[in-house]
Structure formats: C-alpha cells, structure tokens
C-alpha cells in the first residue's frame with residue numbers, strides 16, 4: 001500500500017446519514033481526492049455534471065477531467081492544499097465524458113485526519129456554463145449597444161428614458177446624464193406635430209411596434225431626420241417592461257431628397273415654381289373656385305425684346321433680368337397667387353380669389369407696368385415690356401392644361417396686336433373657330449375614308465325630251481349625320497385647301513363615271529362639274545386639268561362641262577379668260593352658273609368664253625308668280641341669244657315652269673320637275689323611263 005492510500009481521506013460511505021443525503025442531492029459536484037490526485041469520493045452531482053459514474057471515477061486520477069492545457073492546474077491546486085491553503089471559486093474548464101467543455105467554479109479545501117495532518121482534498125465544483133454564456137451574450141449586447149452607429153434609447157413603460165447609447169448622444173448632441181430620466185418629447189421638433197406623436201403612441205399600444213421617419217431636434221435646436229424603429233419589450237405576462245427605440249440619422253439623405261424634389265418643382269434660375277408645380281397649383285385653384293364663386297385668372301407672360309438684351313449684354317445679364325423680373329412680378333401678386341417660370345422668357349401667373357373682371361384687369365395692368373420699368377443689370381439700364389395672355393375660369397370652363405394653352409394663345413394675340421399689352425382669351429370666339437377646324441378635320445377624314453359620293457341630276461331638252469347631260473352634285477354620306485348636301489359642309493371649306501381637294505375629287509369621280517357610262521352606250525351625255533371660280537384662278541389650273549384628263553383616257557373631254565360658280569369672286573377677268581381658252585383647247589366646255597345673281601354678270605357674259613348660261617333657280621322658281629323674276633328670266637334668255645350662248649334653266653319644278661320657259665325660248669331645263677339628283681347607278685334606268693310632259697313636247701315654238 002502506498003503512502004497516499006494509507007492516508008486517504010475517509011470515504012463518504014462512512015459519513016452520518018444526513019451528510020450523505022446532502023452530499024448526494026447537491027447539484028454541485030462534490031469530490032474528494034488524495035494528495036496525489038486520485039478520487040476517493042464522487043457524488044451524484046459529479047455524475048450529472050461530468051457524465052461519469054462513481055464507479056467510473058473512484059481511484060481514478062482527477063486529471064481525467066482536465067483539458068490538456070489545464071493539466072498544470074492540478075499541481076498548483078495540490079500544492080496549495082499541501083500547504084493548508086484553500087482555493088476559492090476558481091473559475092476554470094473541465095471536460096465532460098462526451099468531450100464537451102464545462103465552465104466550472106471550483107473551491108478546494110484540505111482534508112485533515114484526526115491529528116490535523118493534511119491527507120487529501122475535498123472539492124466542490126459548480127457548473128457555471130449557462131452563466132458564462134449569458135455573460136458572453138450580455139457582453140455582446142452591451143458592445144452592440146455601445147458601438148453601433150444607430151442611436152438606441154431604452155424607455156420605461158411610463159415614458160422615462162432609462163438608457164441611451166453613445167451613438168444616440170452623438171446624433172442628438174446631448175450628454176447621457178442630460179437625457180436619462182427625461183421623456184422623449186425633449187427631442188420634439190417643430191416639423192413634427194402632436195398628431196404624429198399620437199399616431200406613434202397608438203401604434204405602440206396596438207401592435208407594440210412603430211417604424212417610420214420622424215423629425216427631431218438636436219441639442220443645438222437644429223432639426224434632424226431620423227428613421228425610427230420602436231419595439232415594446234414585454235414580459236411573459238405580456239406587460240410592457242421597456243420600449244427600445246432605434247434611431248438612424250438620415251438627415252443627409254433627406255436633405256438630398258428635398259433638394260431633388262425642389263429641383264423637380266422649381267426653376268433653378270429664379271427659384272419660382274416650374275411648369276409641373278404650376279399645373280398642380282392651377283388644378284387646386286380650379287377646384288377651389290368650383291367651391292366658391294371666385295374666378296381664377298391664368299396670365300401667360302412673355303417678355304418683348306428679351307432676345308435683344310441677351311444679344312447686347314450677354315446671357316448672364318439676361319439671366320439677371322429674368323431673376324429681377326420674377327421678383328418684381330411676384331411683388332405685385334398676393335400670397336395665394338402663384339408665379340411660375342415656364343422656361344425662356346415665359347412666365348405664368350395663377351391669380352385666385354378674383355371677384356370680378358376689374359380686379360383681374362387691374363392686376364394685369366400693374367404687372368404690365370412693372371415689366372416696363374427699367375432694370376439695372378451689369379451696370380446698365382435695360383428696358384423691356386411684356387405681352388400677356390389672360391384666360392379666365394370659369395368663363396373659360398376647361399381644365400388646367402387647356403386654360404394654360406388658352407392663355408398662351410391669347411398672349412400670342414397680344415404679341416400680334418403690337419406687344420406690351422394683354423389680350424383676354426375669348427372662349428366663344430375660340431369655340432366657333434374650333435368648330436370650323438374640327439369640321440375641316442372631319443371633312444378631310446371623310447375624304448380619306450371614301451364617305452363622299454356624287455349624285456347626278458339630269459338636264460333635258462324639254463321640247464324634244466332628249467337627255468342632254470347631267471350635273472354632278474357632291475353628297476357626304478356622314479357616318480353620324482346621314483346624307484349631307486353640299487350646303488352642310490362646303491361653306492366651311494371656303495378659302496381652305498380642302499375646297500380644291502374636294503373639287504379634284506369630284507372631277508376625278510365624274511371622269512370615272514363618264515367612262516363607265518360611255519361603256520354602257522350613254523356616250524352622248526355631257527357631265528357638268530361645279531368649279532369654284534377661285535380654283536380656276538389658281539396657278540397651273542389648265543395644266544392640272546390636262547393631266548387629270550390624260551389619266552382618264554376613256555372619258556371624252558368634250559363631254560365635260562365645268563360650271564363656274566361664284567363668278568363675282570373672279571379677280572382678273574382677262575386672266576380667267578385665258579385659262580378658259582386653255583381649257584377649251586383640251587376640249588372642255590364651260591357654263592356660267594347662277595347667272596343673274598352677280599352684279600357684273602353682263603361684263604362676264606361679254607368677256608368670259610363660256611358656251612352656256614345657267615339661269616339661276618331663284619328667278620325660275622318664282623317667275624310664275626313674280627313679274628320681276630319673269631322679266632329677268634326673259635332678259636337673260638334675250639342676252640343669251642344676243643351673245644350666241646346656249647341656255648339652260650335651273651329650278652324647273654313643275655310642268656308649268658317648263659311651259660313658261662319654252663314659251664320664252666329656253667328649251668333646256670333641270671330641276672325637281674324633271675328629276676331629282678340620283679345615284680349614278682340609277683341614271684340609266686331613269687333615262688330609259690323618262691317621258692317629257694306632252695305640254696312641253698306639244699308646246700308652240702317661242703316667238
């Protein structure tokens with residue numbers, strides 16, 4: 001038996017019962033060992049802690065539990081024990097049976113025999129792994145708390161700040177002691193109203209969280225933008241223990257955003273609202289005006305002679321003038337009005353709350369006046385003026401964009417009228433003009449879509465019954481308005497290029513139709529096409545006609561008659577006569593339409609080489625009842641005979657009209673009494689069935 005065994009500390013088996021009970025039920029590991037480190041007792045706590053049973057460990061060296069790098073600790077401990085010293089709460093690591101490391105706090109005391117001689121050591125080890133982990137987590141949390149760049153504020157359930165981190169102090173500029181114990185409203189900024197605070201508190205009460213942007217105040221009074229996240233920390237019973245507030249300073253980002261927003265809505269040179277913001281303000285002004293009885297005026301202002309300033313003094317001087325002008329005009333407006341720069345030297349003012357026309361005019365006059373006062377730029381006195389277009393809402397009851405456009409148009413009128421003045425947009429006038437342009441657009445569309453067609457009205461020799469020709473009359477089969485006669489759309493084309501386009505279309509169609517009829521054996525028919533006298537005066541008319549005829553080789557030119565309308569509009573009879581002669585050479589004939597209605601009829605009759613005269617239907621229609629008309633018709637018949645022209649009467653509505661005309665010596669007629677205008681396809685059948693009244697065929701020859 002070795003010396004150590006000889007002097008081994010007593011085993012627990014020999015201890016009194018109650019000591020044994022304490023020994024076995026302890027959570028701590030209670031172990032004793034000899035002075036050479038062999039285990040002499042091992043409690044259940046040690047088994048739980050290290051995973052080895054008492055059997056496993058009795059007489060085994062204690063070193064089995066030591067991690068390799070801690071082996072030296074055993075000598076250190078035993079050395080102390082030999083010298084009668086204790087080791088108290090020594091924190092170290094030991095190995096579990098499964099290889100896991102366990103943090104333990106160890107206290108070791110010498111065990112003496114009855115003589116007081118040290119014979120071994122007893123050791124109590126406590127597992128402090130969980131505590132160690134918790135400490136590590138705490139240290140980590142504390143380090144995050146102190147080192148994060150986000151500000152952290154811990155608030156108690158009563159709203160008192162219990163802790164803040166360094167970052168928060170840095171962000172706010174306050175020292176920690178200045179904050180602790182206070183409430184978060186010490187950071188309230190004027191940019192954040194109490195209503196917003198209320199929203200935050202409600203969200204916290206309901207969900208325990210709030211996240212959003214908030215404006216707060218730093219110690220120096222400056223506002224700062226922060227991204228804030230607030231979470232309620234609740235205990236197991238659901239009661240709020242604390243609020244944790246995370247604060248990131250996003251002021252630079254916010255400022256950059258504000259700058260961008262400013263740039264998007266304001267003009268960089270004058271800092272006035274730009275077009276975008278103006279539209280917004282105008283929409284609001286219109287809405288407000290709808291609710292009240294006030295008017296809104298839109299002033300479109302364009303400087304006169306601004307280019308000259310740029311040219312003479314340079315672009316910078318021009319810029320300076322624009323800035324000064326912006327200030328000057330603004331000073332004439334009220335708080336609630338808006339002045340915007342549209343670009344270049346164009347500005348738009350929206351005036352609101354106007355009660356009458358006078359108020360508006362006075363303001364506009366003032367603006368005009370300040371624009372003409374001299375400006376001092378680059379040491380020089382510069383004078384400009386402005387042209388202003390004004391559109392008034394609700395008189396001009398249109399949307400914001402259109403109101404601006406109308407003001408712009410009125411400004412253009414002001415410029416046209418001589419500048420340095422205003423012009424008020426007239427919605428009625430505009431409506432009339434607009435409806436004409438819309439109609440023209442519709443006609444052009446109709447032409448493109450093939451909605452026009454020609455009807456043909458027969459012309460006959462009333463005495464012989466012979467069908468001598470037809471007059472082509474344009475109709476518009478309008479998709480919405482039905483079949484329209486020329487009076488419903490031709491006047492709108494007056495003076496517009498569409499008039500000539502329609503004439504060309506008519507001529508083309510008529511020539512096509514002539515070719516068809518010719519193929520059907522109806523080649524003796526003359527086809528008359530109406531032609532506005534103005535078109536005849538257009539340069540190159542005869543050449544264009546020649547080209548058209550050439551493109552219709554199956555339509556004989558000598559069967560084409562051009563009926564000249566509006567002869568009173570002919571400027572130069574001699575020129576027109578030359579054109580007519582050119583057309584004659586192509587084989588084409590002419591008739592003077594509506595004869596008798598123009599003042600210069602006689603002169604025309606003498607000078608214009610037209611083969612035929614058409615007596616206007618207005619005289620013919622009434623000649624049976626009106627002696628004057630009858631006399632006129634008689635006179636025209638006489639003139640035609642005297643000048644050797646052919647003659648035809650329009651407006652033959654009854655057999656009696658025909659009889660009267662025949663009696664006067666006019667044998668050819670056209671009118672409802674003979675036939676109404678009809679589609680081209682119906683003509684052949686009509687001709688086949690046409691029988692002149694016997695009153696006509698049997699009528700005695702004129703005297």
Ligand SMILES: Nc1nc2c(ncn2[C@@H]2O[C@H](COP(=O)(O)OP(=O)(O)OP(=O)(O)O)[C@@H](O)[C@H]2O)c(=O)[nH]1
Pocket residue numbers: 269302303304305306307308310314315316317318319322343344345415
């Ligand atoms: N200095 C300066 N000039 C500008 C700016 N934007 C446009 N312009 C110039 O402003 C002038 C505007 O043209 P207009 O309105 O036709 O010039 P105007 O002489 O006032 O002509 P009227 O309006 O017919 O009287 C042009 O010469 C542009 O080059 C700017 O931001 N600064």
